[in-house]
Amino acid sequence: MSSISAGTTSTTGLVATSDTTGSLLLKTGASATTAVTIDTSQAVTLTGTITPSQTAGIVGTTTNNNVNAGSVGEVISSSVAVGSAVSLTTATTAVSGKTITSISLTAGDWDVFGIVGINNTSTTNFTSSAGGISTTNDTLNSLYEETIRFAYGAAGLVPNNVFSFAIPTTRVSIASTTTYYLIGYASFSASTATAFGRITARRIR
Amino acid sequence: MKYFVKIDGARFVSYEGMTQEAIIAMLIEQNLTHEFVSESIYQETLEYQAESTMP
Numbered sequence: 066m067s068s069i070s071a072g073t074t075s076t077t078g079l080v081a082t083s084d085t086t087g088s089l090l091l092k093t094g095a096s097a098t099t100a101v102t103i104d105t106s107q108a109v110t111l112t113g114t115i116t117p118s119q120t121a122g123i124v125g126t127t128t129n130n131n132v133n134a135g136s137v138g139e140v141i142s143s144s145v146a147v148g149s150a151v152s153l154t155t156a157t158t159a160v161s162g163k164t165i166t167s168i169s170l171t172a173g174d175w176d177v178f179g180i181v182g183i184n185n186t187s188t189t190n191f192t193s194s195a196g197g198i199s200t201t202n203d204t205l206n207s208l209y210e211e212t213i214r215f216a217y218g219a220a221g222l223v224p225n226n227v228f229s230f231a232i233p234t235t236r237v238s239i240a241s242t243t244t245y246y247l248i249g250y251a252s253f254s255a256s257t258a259t260a261f262g263r264i265t266a267r268r269i270r
Numbered sequence: 271m272k273y274f275v276k277i278d279g280a281r282f283v284s285y286e287g288m289t290q291e292a293i294i295a296m297l298i299e300q301n302l303t304h305e306f307v308s309e310s311i312y313q314e315t316l317e318y319q320a321e322s323t324m325p
Contacts, residue, residue, distance in 0.1 A: 131287070141287035148316045149282040166283050169296045202300060244296055 135171070135268075142265040143168050143247075147227060150184050150259035153251050160205040162195065162250035165262050167202075169244050174270035175237040181213070181249050181262040182229035188256045190221040194228075195250035198235055198264065205248050211235060221254070229262070237266070274312035276305040282312050 080092045091101040102110040117123055132138040143166040145151065153163050165181065181196030197205050197212035206212050213230050237245065249260025273285045273293055285293050290306070297304045 134287070134289075139287065141285075143286070144284045145281065146316045149280075151281065164300075167296060167300070168285070169288055169292045242292075244299065 135173075137268055137270065139268040140265065141168050141170060142263060144263040145261045147182060147184055147261045150182075150261035151249065153183075153249060153253075153258045153260050155254065156193070156250055156252045160207050160250075162197075162199075162203060162205045162248040163260060164203050165247045165249050165260050166264060167244050167246045168264055168266060169242060170237065170239060170266055171242050172240050173238075173268050175239070175266045176234045176269045177237050177245055177264065177266045178234040179232040179247050179262055179264040180229055181232060181247065181260060182227055183249065183251055184227050184259045184261065185224060185253075186256040187225050188223065189253050189258050190223050190255045191217050191251055191253045191258070192219070192221045193217060193250075193252040196230060196232055196260075196262070197248050197250075198232055199246045199248050200243060202246055203248070204246075205250055232264075236269075272309070274307050274309055276307050277302050279303060279305075282307070282315055284312065 078093060078095050078097060080097050082090050082092065084090060087105045089101075089103040090099050092098055093100045098112070100112050104110075126132070131140065145166045151163050151165050156162065170177075177198050179196075179198060183191075183194055185191070193214065193216045195205060195212055195214040199206045213232060215230075232247070237243075245264065245266070247262055247264035249262065251258050251260070271286070271289075273288070273290060275283050275285065275293065275297070277283055277297065288296075294304065
């Protein structure tokens with residue numbers, strides 16, 4: 066092992082120096098490539114991969130706080146309670162739903178998931194219900210494999226109470242800020258129906 | 271940070287993780303009127319609405 070001095074190259078090619086902004090640079094290799102940059106706000110940028118101990122891992126938070134916007138683990142969500150549910154009109158096409166609520170996601174790689182609830186009266190007769198996450202207002206995703214759908218037969222079903230279902234995690238990879246809608250959908254006759262729920266996104270990468 | 275919004279003068283929606291500016295821009299894009307309210311007003315209203323809404 067050889068020691069290094071600021072701005073000088075060691076016998077192994079390791080050099081510690083600074084740039085004009087005051088950042089500390091650690092360079093490695095025969096061509097003295099920057100491997101680590103520590104700027105004046107103590108932000109650290111690594112050029113190569115990070116390989117923590119397989120058993121020690123990366124330490125998570127140990128209390129009930131929130132990570133900064135833009136960092137892995139960031140959470141964005143929106144909720145509509147049953148008491149503030151959106152009125153549904155019976156669906157006229159396979160995708161004609163109603164926006165329950167929406168969230169605005171900045172560029173990045175997100176996991177998005179949610180829950181949709183349908184409220185009704187004692188006489189509302191459903192022949193189908195559905196829910197999902199969509200990039201189009203008042204419209205279900207047309208991909209059946211990415212929506213949750215229920216069919217109740219030609220005679221329909223009178224649930225006579227609230228029912229709800231989970232919207233599974235969907236990966237969202239976006240290059241610019243995009244709005245994602247939580248959509249409720251129902252085909253029904255007699256009386257009324259409303260939709261409520263929550264949509265949540267977590268920055269995964 | 272959580273925000274509570276009265277939309278179109280009737281429905282209440284909560285948002286977490288978005289800035290106030292991002293919420294406003296999103297709702298304007300959807301042509302929805304909005305009014306930010308306190309958490310206590312949000313909770314009180316929802317409790318009242320839930321009592322009269324649940325079958």
